[in-house]
Amino acid sequence: AQTVTQSQPEMSVQEAETVTLSCTYDTSESNYYLFWYKQPPSRQMILVIRQEAYKQQNATENRFSVNFQKAAKSFSLKISDSQLGDTAMYFCAFMRGSSNYKLTFGKGTLLTVNP
Protein backbone atom coordinates (compact mmCIF):
# COMPACT_ATOMS: atom_id res chain seq x y z
CA ALA A 1 0.00 0.00 0.00
CA GLN A 2 1.08 3.52 -0.72
CA THR A 3 1.64 6.12 2.01
CA VAL A 4 2.11 9.87 1.78
CA THR A 5 3.71 11.87 4.58
CA GLN A 6 3.58 15.62 5.06
CA SER A 7 5.75 16.37 8.07
CA GLN A 8 4.79 20.03 8.47
CA PRO A 9 1.27 20.46 9.89
CA GLU A 10 1.54 24.25 9.74
CA MET A 11 3.80 26.80 8.11
CA SER A 12 3.83 30.54 7.70
CA VAL A 13 5.58 32.88 5.29
CA GLN A 14 5.73 36.58 4.68
CA GLU A 15 4.11 37.99 1.59
CA ALA A 16 6.49 38.04 -1.41
CA GLU A 17 8.83 35.46 0.13
CA THR A 18 9.43 31.88 -0.94
CA VAL A 19 8.28 28.81 0.97
CA THR A 20 8.78 25.08 0.46
CA LEU A 21 6.32 22.42 1.60
CA SER A 22 7.63 18.90 2.09
CA CYS A 23 6.13 15.62 1.01
CA THR A 24 7.53 12.11 1.00
CA TYR A 25 5.84 8.96 -0.21
CA ASP A 26 6.37 5.25 -0.16
CA THR A 27 5.50 2.93 -3.02
CA SER A 28 6.75 -0.10 -4.89
CA GLU A 29 5.15 1.12 -8.12
CA SER A 30 7.30 2.36 -10.99
CA ASN A 31 4.55 4.19 -12.84
CA TYR A 32 2.64 6.80 -10.87
CA TYR A 33 1.56 10.42 -10.59
CA LEU A 34 2.04 12.96 -7.83
CA PHE A 35 -0.14 15.99 -7.14
CA TRP A 36 -0.36 19.03 -4.95
CA TYR A 37 -3.89 20.20 -4.18
CA LYS A 38 -4.82 23.46 -2.48
CA GLN A 39 -7.92 24.09 -0.37
CA PRO A 40 -8.44 27.74 0.59
CA PRO A 41 -10.57 28.46 3.67
CA SER A 42 -14.22 27.55 3.04
CA ARG A 43 -13.55 26.86 -0.62
CA GLN A 44 -13.15 23.75 -2.68
CA MET A 45 -9.99 21.88 -3.39
CA ILE A 46 -8.19 22.68 -6.61
CA LEU A 47 -5.23 21.12 -8.36
CA VAL A 48 -2.06 23.18 -8.12
CA ILE A 49 0.48 21.06 -9.96
CA ARG A 50 1.08 17.50 -11.09
CA GLN A 51 4.13 15.39 -11.88
CA GLU A 52 4.36 12.18 -13.89
CA ALA A 53 6.93 9.84 -12.36
CA TYR A 54 8.44 8.96 -15.73
CA LYS A 55 9.33 12.59 -16.39
CA GLN A 56 12.69 13.72 -15.06
CA GLN A 57 11.95 17.40 -15.50
CA ASN A 58 10.33 19.08 -12.52
CA ALA A 59 6.87 20.48 -13.17
CA THR A 60 6.28 24.23 -12.99
CA GLU A 61 3.07 26.27 -13.00
CA ASN A 62 3.70 30.00 -12.74
CA ARG A 63 4.85 30.67 -9.15
CA PHE A 64 4.51 27.00 -8.17
CA SER A 65 7.21 24.45 -8.83
CA VAL A 66 8.14 21.04 -7.50
CA ASN A 67 11.37 19.32 -6.60
CA PHE A 68 10.78 15.70 -7.55
CA GLN A 69 13.44 13.32 -6.25
CA LYS A 70 12.32 9.88 -7.41
CA ALA A 71 15.07 7.87 -5.75
CA ALA A 72 14.47 9.60 -2.44
CA LYS A 73 10.67 9.45 -2.94
CA SER A 74 10.38 13.13 -2.22
CA PHE A 75 8.02 15.64 -3.84
CA SER A 76 8.27 19.13 -2.36
CA LEU A 77 6.31 22.19 -3.47
CA LYS A 78 7.96 25.58 -3.77
CA ILE A 79 5.83 28.71 -3.82
CA SER A 80 7.66 31.81 -5.01
CA ASP A 81 6.56 35.40 -4.40
CA SER A 82 3.92 34.24 -1.91
CA GLN A 83 0.60 36.05 -2.03
CA LEU A 84 -2.15 36.43 0.56
CA GLY A 85 -4.39 34.29 -1.65
CA ASP A 86 -1.97 31.39 -1.25
CA THR A 87 -3.20 30.94 2.32
CA ALA A 88 -4.72 27.47 2.27
CA MET A 89 -4.39 23.85 3.27
CA TYR A 90 -2.06 22.07 0.87
CA PHE A 91 -2.38 18.35 0.26
CA CYS A 92 0.18 16.13 -1.39
CA ALA A 93 -1.34 13.13 -3.17
CA PHE A 94 -0.21 9.95 -4.93
CA MET A 95 -1.88 8.02 -7.71
CA ARG A 96 -0.92 4.72 -9.27
CA GLY A 97 -0.49 4.85 -13.01
CA SER A 98 -3.14 2.26 -13.71
CA SER A 99 -6.82 2.27 -14.57
CA ASN A 100 -7.82 2.82 -10.94
CA TYR A 101 -7.17 6.48 -10.37
CA LYS A 102 -7.79 6.70 -6.64
CA LEU A 103 -5.73 9.24 -4.75
CA THR A 104 -3.78 8.64 -1.54
CA PHE A 105 -3.40 11.87 0.42
CA GLY A 106 -1.09 13.20 3.07
CA LYS A 107 -2.50 14.88 6.16
CA GLY A 108 -1.99 18.34 4.72
CA THR A 109 0.02 21.44 5.56
CA LEU A 110 -1.77 24.62 6.60
CA LEU A 111 0.09 27.52 5.01
CA THR A 112 -0.53 31.05 6.20
CA VAL A 113 0.81 33.98 4.20
CA ASN A 114 1.27 37.04 6.40
CA PRO A 115 1.12 40.63 5.10
Add this chain to the structure above:
Amino acid sequence: EAGVTQFPSHSVIEKGQTVTLRCDPISGHDNLYWYRRVMGKEIKFLLHFVKESKQDESGMPNNRFLAERTGGTYSTLKVQPAELEDSGVYFCASSHAYEQYFGPGTRLTVT
Protein backbone atom coordinates in the same frame (compact mmCIF):
# COMPACT_ATOMS: atom_id res chain seq x y z
CA GLU B 1 -18.45 24.65 -17.73
CA ALA B 2 -20.07 23.77 -14.41
CA GLY B 3 -17.83 22.17 -11.81
CA VAL B 4 -18.54 19.29 -9.48
CA THR B 5 -21.44 20.11 -7.18
CA GLN B 6 -22.47 18.48 -3.93
CA PHE B 7 -25.63 18.69 -1.88
CA PRO B 8 -26.18 19.45 0.93
CA SER B 9 -23.22 21.58 1.98
CA HIS B 10 -23.90 20.77 5.63
CA SER B 11 -25.95 18.12 7.36
CA VAL B 12 -26.51 17.60 11.07
CA ILE B 13 -28.28 14.40 12.04
CA GLU B 14 -28.73 12.29 15.13
CA LYS B 15 -27.11 8.94 15.64
CA GLY B 16 -29.25 6.24 14.08
CA GLN B 17 -30.77 8.45 11.41
CA THR B 18 -30.23 8.16 7.68
CA VAL B 19 -28.54 10.72 5.46
CA THR B 20 -28.12 10.81 1.70
CA LEU B 21 -25.41 12.89 0.08
CA ARG B 22 -25.53 13.78 -3.59
CA CYS B 23 -22.79 14.52 -6.11
CA ASP B 24 -23.18 15.87 -9.63
CA PRO B 25 -19.97 15.39 -11.62
CA ILE B 26 -18.70 17.47 -14.49
CA SER B 27 -20.67 16.57 -17.60
CA GLY B 28 -18.96 13.88 -19.65
CA HIS B 29 -16.73 12.60 -16.83
CA ASP B 30 -17.07 8.84 -16.63
CA ASN B 31 -15.02 8.55 -13.43
CA LEU B 32 -16.57 9.56 -10.12
CA TYR B 33 -14.94 9.22 -6.72
CA TRP B 34 -16.01 9.60 -3.12
CA TYR B 35 -13.53 10.55 -0.40
CA ARG B 36 -13.91 11.37 3.27
CA ARG B 37 -11.90 13.44 5.69
CA VAL B 38 -12.42 12.79 9.37
CA MET B 39 -11.22 15.66 11.55
CA GLY B 40 -7.46 15.75 11.92
CA LYS B 41 -6.86 12.83 9.60
CA GLU B 42 -6.04 12.23 5.96
CA ILE B 43 -8.54 12.42 3.18
CA LYS B 44 -9.42 8.78 2.55
CA PHE B 45 -10.69 7.14 -0.60
CA LEU B 46 -14.10 5.49 -0.33
CA LEU B 47 -15.00 4.28 -3.81
CA HIS B 48 -14.70 4.79 -7.54
CA PHE B 49 -17.37 4.56 -10.24
CA VAL B 50 -16.75 4.19 -13.92
CA LYS B 51 -20.03 5.26 -15.45
CA GLU B 52 -22.64 3.38 -13.41
CA SER B 53 -20.36 0.53 -12.34
CA LYS B 54 -18.39 0.33 -9.12
CA GLN B 55 -14.75 -0.04 -10.12
CA ASP B 56 -13.32 -0.07 -6.61
CA GLU B 57 -15.16 0.10 -3.32
CA SER B 58 -12.30 -1.02 -1.13
CA GLY B 59 -12.44 2.13 0.99
CA MET B 60 -16.05 1.83 2.10
CA PRO B 61 -15.92 1.52 5.90
CA ASN B 62 -18.79 -0.94 6.36
CA ASN B 63 -22.16 -1.99 5.06
CA ARG B 64 -23.89 1.05 6.54
CA PHE B 65 -22.60 2.97 3.54
CA LEU B 66 -24.28 2.52 0.17
CA ALA B 67 -23.26 4.35 -2.99
CA GLU B 68 -25.09 4.44 -6.27
CA ARG B 69 -24.64 6.17 -9.56
CA THR B 70 -27.78 6.43 -11.59
CA GLY B 71 -27.33 6.08 -15.34
CA GLY B 72 -23.71 7.09 -15.05
CA THR B 73 -24.62 10.65 -14.09
CA TYR B 74 -25.07 11.85 -10.51
CA SER B 75 -24.17 9.74 -7.51
CA THR B 76 -25.59 9.34 -4.04
CA LEU B 77 -23.94 8.13 -0.87
CA LYS B 78 -26.32 6.92 1.82
CA VAL B 79 -25.34 6.34 5.41
CA GLN B 80 -27.84 4.18 7.31
CA PRO B 81 -27.85 4.16 10.28
CA ALA B 82 -25.40 6.96 10.98
CA GLU B 83 -22.88 6.62 13.82
CA LEU B 84 -20.85 9.28 15.60
CA GLU B 85 -17.64 8.23 13.83
CA ASP B 86 -19.21 8.98 10.45
CA SER B 87 -18.83 12.69 11.09
CA GLY B 88 -16.50 14.40 8.66
CA VAL B 89 -16.33 16.05 5.28
CA TYR B 90 -17.34 13.95 2.30
CA PHE B 91 -15.79 14.95 -0.99
CA CYS B 92 -16.80 13.93 -4.45
CA ALA B 93 -14.50 14.19 -7.46
CA SER B 94 -14.85 13.44 -11.13
CA SER B 95 -12.40 12.94 -13.97
CA HIS B 96 -12.12 12.17 -17.63
CA ALA B 97 -8.71 10.57 -17.12
CA TYR B 98 -6.37 10.87 -14.16
CA GLU B 99 -6.79 14.55 -13.25
CA GLN B 100 -9.57 14.80 -10.68
CA TYR B 101 -11.79 17.80 -10.06
CA PHE B 102 -13.26 18.09 -6.59
CA GLY B 103 -16.56 19.33 -5.32
CA PRO B 104 -16.87 21.62 -2.29
CA GLY B 105 -17.69 18.75 0.04
CA THR B 106 -20.54 17.95 2.41
CA ARG B 107 -19.84 18.45 6.08
CA LEU B 108 -21.68 15.73 8.01
CA THR B 109 -22.12 16.00 11.75
CA VAL B 110 -23.64 13.10 13.64
CA THR B 111 -24.73 13.96 17.20
